[in-house]
Amino acid sequence: MSTTPDRPGPSDTGPALVAIPTYNERDNLERTVEATRRSCPDVDILVVDDNSPDGTGELADALAADDDRLRVLHRPEKQGLGAAYLAAFDWADRHGYRTVVEMDADGSHDPADLPRLLDALTDADLAIGSRYIPGGKVRNWPLHRLALSRGAGVYTRLMLGLSVRDVTAGYRAYRLAALGKLELDTVTSVGYCFQIDLTWRAVKAGLTITEVPITFTERRAGASKMNRSITVEALRNVTSWGLAHRSRQLRNLFGRGRIEA
Ligand SMILES: Nc1nc2c(ncn2[C@@H]2O[C@H](COP(=O)(O)OP(=O)(O)OP(=O)(O)O)[C@@H](O)[C@H]2O)c(=O)[nH]1
Numbered sequence: 376m377s378t379t380p381d382r383p384g385p386s387d388t389g390p391a392l393v394a395i396p397t398y399n400e401r402d403n404l405e406r407t408v409e410a411t412r413r414s415c416p417d418v419d420i421l422v423v424d425d426n427s428p429d430g431t432g433e434l435a436d437a438l439a440a441d442d443d444r445l446r447v448l449h450r451p452e453k454q455g456l457g458a459a460y461l462a463a464f465d466w467a468d469r470h471g472y473r474t475v476v477e478m479d480a481d482g483s484h485d486p487a488d489l490p491r492l493l494d495a496l497t498d499a500d501l502a503i504g505s506r507y508i509p510g511g512k513v514r515n516w517p518l519h520r521l522a523l524s525r526g527a528g529v530y531t532r533l534m535l536g537l538s539v540r541d542v543t544a545g546y547r548a549y550r551l552a553a554l555g556k557l558e559l560d561t562v563t564s565v566g567y568c569f570q571i572d573l574t575w576r577a578v579k580a581g582l583t584i585t586e587v588p589i590t591f592t593e594r595r596a597g598a599s600k601m602n603r604s605i606t607v608e609a610l611r612n613v614t615s616w617g618l619a620h621r622s623r624q625l626r627n628l629f630g631r632g633r634i635e636a
């Protein structure tokens with residue numbers, strides 16, 4: 376991962392790569408790509424497909440044949456959202472991008488919000504498309520999904536002392552140079568915990584984080600990949616990071632106390 380440059384001037388955030396991970400998104404991908412093109416004609420798009428059984432990878436290839444700013448990264452098997460994004464970040468870095476956006480393929484993330492997300496990077500390292508700040512919205516989510524998301528957010532913010540309001544948000548823009556400070560080679564989070572993991576790393580690395588209100592909509596078609604193991608992973612990791620964080624705070628408190636005594 377490159378380490379140069381640090382945050383450059385406002386006009387210097389591009390070119391941007393929009394990374395779209397896919398697993399069985401055949402009924403959603405084309406509309407997401409088209410809407411992204413309409414919203415931001417200047418971005419490049421990378422579809423990261425984990426050998427979807429429904430043929431999403433082949434569909435992505437067909438779309439790429441007509442669009443020289445669309446590329447497809449084929450991976451041999453389903454390895455989770457986190458691994459797909461790590462591969463996309465590495466690809467973006469190797470191909471000289473300075474900005475990378477995370478976007479779901481399922482219609483939950485509206486490409487119309489993309490310009491505002493990219494604009495927010497002019498004075499931030501990480502711009503998070505947030506459902507839970509004034510102006511942010513969630514549409515058509517079943518109550519249990521909203522409760523899970525809100526509950527995970529409250530627990531994470533309490534455990535880690537974070538001020539970010541939407542810690543699990545998956546619609547984000549990063550400066551590549553900033554991602555280089557997050558020791559990505561040690562990331563093992565697989566599910567939506569990946570988003571919490573990177574938020575926590577960004578805070579610890581002192582990155583500038585901003586939240587931009589977005590409207591999140593329940594997936595348009597196809598099946599969610601959310602499952603119990605994804606929730607358990609997040610709960611286990613956040614608890615362990617939180618305990619480590621709080622015990623570090625206590626050690627610092629008592630350590631300082633001894634010196635001052
Ligand atoms: N390449 C790849 N993409 C994945 C994998 N798991 C999920 N995705 C994609 O990541 C995006 C988010 O996954 P979703 O299934 O929508 O999960 P979610 O948004 O947390 O849950 P829902 O609210 O139910 O939609 C979608 O574009 C998925 O196709 C994976 O293992 N590999």
Ligand SMILES: [Mg+2]
Nearest residue numbers: 479481483594
């Ligand atoms: Mg989704």
